[in-house]
Amino acid sequence: MTLPAAPSDARGAPPAPAAGQDPPGPPHAPAAAGGEPAEPGAGPAPENRTVRAAVRRMFQLTAGHRRGLALAAVLTLAASALGLVQPLVAKEFVDSGGRGEVRWLLLPALAALFVTEAVTGAGGRFLLERTGEGVVRGLRHSLVARLLRLRMKTYDEHRAGDLVSRVTTDTCLLREVVAQALVDLVVGVLAAAGAVALMWWIDPLLLLLVTLTVAAAAAVVTSLLSGIRAAAERTQGALGELAADLERALRALPMVRVHRAEEREARRIGERVDTAYGAGVRTAKLASVMSPAVELAVQGSFLLVLVIGGMRVAADADSLGDLVAFLLYASYLVMPLSSVFRAAGLLQKGMGAFQRIDAALALPVEDDRPPRPRRTGPAHGGTGTGTEDRAPGGTEHRAGSAAEGCAPGGATPALDLRDVHFGYHPGRPVLRGLSLTVPPRGRVALVGRSGAGKSTVFALIARFRDPDSGTLLFDGRPAGELGRRECRKRLAVVGQVPHLVHGTLLENITYAVPDAPPEEIDRVVGLANLREVADRLPGGLHSTLGDHGGRLSAGEQQRVAIARALLTRPRLLLLDEPTAHLDPVNEAELSAALDGVARECALLVIAHRLATVRTADRVLLLENGVIAANGRHEDLLTRSASYRRLALAGRAEPSAGPAAP
Numbered sequence: 001m002t003l004p005a006a007p008s009d010a011r012g013a014p015p016a017p018a019a020g021q022d023p024p025g026p027p028h029a030p031a032a033a034g035g036e037p038a039e040p041g042a043g044p045a046p047e048n049r050t051v052r053a054a055v056r057r058m059f060q061l062t063a064g065h066r067r068g069l070a071l072a073a074v075l076t077l078a079a080s081a082l083g084l085v086q087p088l089v090a091k092e093f094v095d096s097g098g099r100g101e102v103r104w105l106l107l108p109a110l111a112a113l114f115v116t117e118a119v120t121g122a123g124g125r126f127l128l129e130r131t132g133e134g135v136v137r138g139l140r141h142s143l144v145a146r147l148l149r150l151r152m153k154t155y156d157e158h159r160a161g162d163l164v165s166r167v168t169t170d171t172c173l174l175r176e177v178v179a180q181a182l183v184d185l186v187v188g189v190l191a192a193a194g195a196v197a198l199m200w201w202i203d204p205l206l207l208l209l210v211t212l213t214v215a216a217a218a219a220v221v222t223s224l225l226s227g228i229r230a231a232a233e234r235t236q237g238a239l240g241e242l243a244a245d246l247e248r249a250l251r252a253l254p255m256v257r258v259h260r261a262e263e264r265e266a267r268r269i270g271e272r273v274d275t276a277y278g279a280g281v282r283t284a285k286l287a288s289v290m291s292p293a294v295e296l297a298v299q300g301s302f303l304l305v306l307v308i309g310g311m312r313v314a315a316d317a318d319s320l321g322d323l324v325a326f327l328l329y330a331s332y333l334v335m336p337l338s339s340v341f342r343a344a345g346l347l348q349k350g351m352g353a354f355q356r357i358d359a360a361l362a363l364p365v366e367d368d369r370p371p372r373p374r375r376t377g378p379a380h381g382g383t384g385t386g387t388e389d390r391a392p393g394g395t396e397h398r399a400g401s402a403a404e405g406c407a408p409g410g411a412t413p414a415l416d417l418r419d420v421h422f423g424y425h426p427g428r429p430v431l432r433g434l435s436l437t438v439p440p441r442g443r444v445a446l447v448g449r450s451g452a453g454k455s456t457v458f459a460l461i462a463r464f465r466d467p468d469s470g471t472l473l474f475d476g477r478p479a480g481e482l483g484r485r486e487c488r489k490r491l492a493v494v495g496q497v498p499h500l501v502h503g504t505l506l507e508n509i510t511y512a513v514p515d516a517p518p519e520e521i522d523r524v525v526g527l528a529n530l531r532e533v534a535d536r537l538p539g540g541l542h543s544t545l546g547d548h549g550g551r552l553s554a555g556e557q558q559r560v561a562i563a564r565a566l567l568t569r570p571r572l573l574l575l576d577e578p579t580a581h582l583d584p585v586n587e588a589e590l591s592a593a594l595d596g597v598a599r600e601c602a603l604l605v606i607a608h609r610l611a612t613v614r615t616a617d618r619v620l621l622l623e624n625g626v627i628a629a630n631g632r633h634e635d636l637l638t639r640s641a642s643y644r645r646l647a648l649a650g651r652a653e654p655s656a657g658p659a660a661p
């Protein structure tokens, strides 16, 4: 197993909101907004899939932008009103001509109305579009903040590429929807309502005819909406899988190449492309049925108005001006109505994307709330000095005071694990009552067979995972009392994977302490033997390393990770076989440097190599989920049959063969 990102990596990140609280941004999924995260894998509650529900959801998203939205609505309303007055002016102009007294002044008035309508409409549209951008910006902030703070086990359950696509692809679609659909809906509904009112005023009979044809189109559109939404959900899902599969292949590219699996990977990714294509085509099919339905309704209503209206003008029931005005209103109805129908389709598409965003926002984050002060009294022993660490499994353990946590030498141990039980899956324990102590100075080596649970112990110490029961004490203080960030502040981890990030060598070294003084940087560069590496690179410390530090050798990457960890001057340094990728010269030099470090802080080292266990002050043998033996290397060789077997199997004895990977 490899450890996830070292906690020292996380320290350079911008301050995250307190656990259990939502990051800044608009309100979103109820599960997220409620503060208490939903259970892993939980998505949003099943919801109403109607257009009304979609509009309500989109409207909830606009919280914080409502003032701009109101102003936009006023401007849009004004623009619609100005548009609706124009046919009345045109009618008056035509009727005045019919009466033989042409009112020419109405023409410049008409032009002025048109220009004002255009300017007001543009202002309203801009404000609405800005609201769309603002909503999506808030969602992206929320998503990024949440995705960086999920519980570690949640990352095991989701694919990184898919999560990334929710921040990129899904929000892109949502931006289009919020900006476009919201604009179209507001403008369309207001303009259509105004046109309908005036058409009612001019001729209710003609309006009834128009309403019947539009209603027929609306029925067709409504029947297509759920299909559009389902297809859009499939498209977004396939795009997420596509991103995840591509990431999988690119990350393991040397392995893919060497196994000549490019075609197989391309086929696999191609299947996602095809699924997205199929779903996209289905959406297009449904949308293409929608457009003619709307056009037919519009053209049909025009024809009906022309025929019936013409007959009514001939019968003197309406004036020619009435018919012109009605036809203009009918044409004004066309655009807003098709906008409304298009917006309804877009909204359904957007809801597909929003479902995925919503589900990501509901993923559970790491809980780092400081524990509520507990009343202590006779029922709790009556001393009032103890603190309790409630394990997630629900078992309470009395955590010792600093005095109770004393190392044999009398000093408070840097780390104390007591009766820790843990399993990744229920009923499959990895640790079964493990207890160990790491004194504040010196080296402790943790050894055990592959799969014994050494990295799991590190994951618990780094607070990536919570024990099912048992207690962790840092400097004598229970982990539950300190909170995750406080625990992590005390330690640094160098895992099997060095976790270099895209950026310069200097940025990687100073990741945890970006404002480290030059002499401190110089100290760790020297300790980790990186001077020669920096001198060789064209830009020295300012040279850019590729993704995952790809421009450095594995040993160099490991030394960068060690320098980064040392820069934090941790109280507890966790190292997973720090010399695994080093040549003998570098190994000896680093080992000497670590001797110096061990005089200042506690070192807990997962050891596979003889050199590492030999230099340890104490070796702990992890077996069957507990520390089965504990002592110096030489003692254990004579005292513990299991340790001897392990050493002879080549994991800790030079004569037994090559070092373990």
Ligand SMILES: Nc1ncnc2c1ncn2[C@@H]1O[C@H](COP(=O)(O)OP(=O)(O)OP(=O)(O)O)[C@@H](O)[C@H]1O
Binding pocket: 001, 002, 156, 424, 425, 430, 448, 449, 450, 451, 452, 453, 454, 455, 456, 457
């Ligand atoms: N994320 C995980 N989900 C489920 N099981 C896991 C996970 N990580 C590790 N395990 C299991 O937990 C057990 C202990 O794994 P761990 O990586 O801690 O062993 P290890 O002693 O560090 O092994 P190695 O020396 O090979 O690195 C193994 O059986 C492993 O399969």
